[in-house]
Amino acid sequence: MASILKIALVSLLASSATAHMAMIEPCPRLSPNNPKCPAGDPVDYSIKAPIGTSDKIGQPLCKTSKKSSKNVAKWKAGSTVTVKFDPSGAAHSGGHCQFALSYDGGKNFVVVNDVLRYCFMKGNKGSNVAQVTSYSFKLPAGLPSSKNAVFAWSWINASGNREFYMNCADVEIEGTSKSFTGSKMLVANYGPGTPRVGEFMGNYNTGIDLFNKRPKITVTGSSTGANPAAGGPQKRSTAKSTSAKKSASAKKSATAASKSTELPWCN
Numbered sequence: 001m002a003s004i005l006k007i008a009l010v011s012l013l014a015s016s017a018t019a020h021m022a023m024i025e026p027c028p029r030l031s032p033n034n035p036k037c038p039a040g041d042p043v044d045y046s047i048k049a050p051i052g053t054s055d056k057i058g059q060p061l062c063k064t065s066k067k068s069s070k071n072v073a074k075w076k077a078g079s080t081v082t083v084k085f086d087p088s089g090a091a092h093s094g095g096h097c098q099f100a101l102s103y104d105g106g107k108n109f110v111v112v113n114d115v116l117r118y119c120f121m122k123g124n125k126g127s128n129v130a131q132v133t134s135y136s137f138k139l140p141a142g143l144p145s146s147k148n149a150v151f152a153w154s155w156i157n158a159s160g161n162r163e164f165y166m167n168c169a170d171v172e173i174e175g176t177s178k179s180f181t182g183s184k185m186l187v188a189n190y191g192p193g194t195p196r197v198g199e200f201m202g203n204y205n206t207g208i209d210l211f212n213k214r215p216k217i218t219v220t221g222s223s224t225g226a227n228p229a230a231g232g233p234q235k236r237s238t239a240k241s242t243s244a245k246k247s248a249s250a251k252k253s254a255t256a257a258s259k260s261t262e263l264p265w266c267n
């Protein structure tokens with residue numbers, strides 16, 4: 001029975017590139033869905049897939065540690081920003097979303113806005129169709145500056161397989177202070193080394209205790225612009241900027257920066 005289910009899920013996956021949720025604005029790394037994304041950057045047509053499940057890590061945080069070829073937004077601390085999602089994805093009855101920033105290239109994330117319980121939903125409406133696909137919120141006024149900040153959306157879905165979703169966008173922050181202290185982004189349902197948040201089954205307080213227990217983290221701005229965690233072994237080709245003009249064909253032939261392990265997908 002279980003294996004039949006698995007085969008059914010795999011064949012379903014093969015035919016559906018539109019499952020799950022993904023950020024489209026600001027342009028996340030590897031996004032094939034936003035024409036405003038930097039031309040020529042690598043894409044991942046599974047951008048809407050989770051980066052891990054409660055059993056297994058499928059991809060690194062952010063889906064890739066490789067930065068976009070340029071920042072996709074410049075935000076002032078204290079300003080209101082808008083984050084948009086592809087409306088065609090499966091919303092899995094909502095769940096917990098965190099919006100967060102990293103100042104160390106994507107290793108540690110400080111939360112700048114929570115949308116807990118009913119992310120993508122209007123109130124307590126369990127549905128697989130997203131009812132809210134745009135969130136506007138004020139960034140903390142006390143954020144430090146960085147030309148290499150990483151903005152993240154992460155999501156723990158309410159229904160379906162126990163999964164962790166995360167997309168990241170490279171942004172510049174114009175700040176005022178030297179450091180900012182806030183909640184450390186909760187990473188759950190991302191391999192056995194992280195807490196497991198069970199299926200909500202109508203109880204939208206599921207996992208809230210873990211959010212309440214998030215430790216505080218202090219991030220500091222960088223004046224050097226160095227970004228030790230970005231890049232990794234795969235260096236962006238130096239010839240890339242010359243080929244950036246032929247965006248469409250370049251994008252199509254581009255391969256995803258991250259090796260993804262196949263995960264048991266939800267539907």
Ligand SMILES: [Cu+2]
Nearest residue numbers: 019020090266
């Ligand atoms: Cu899904």
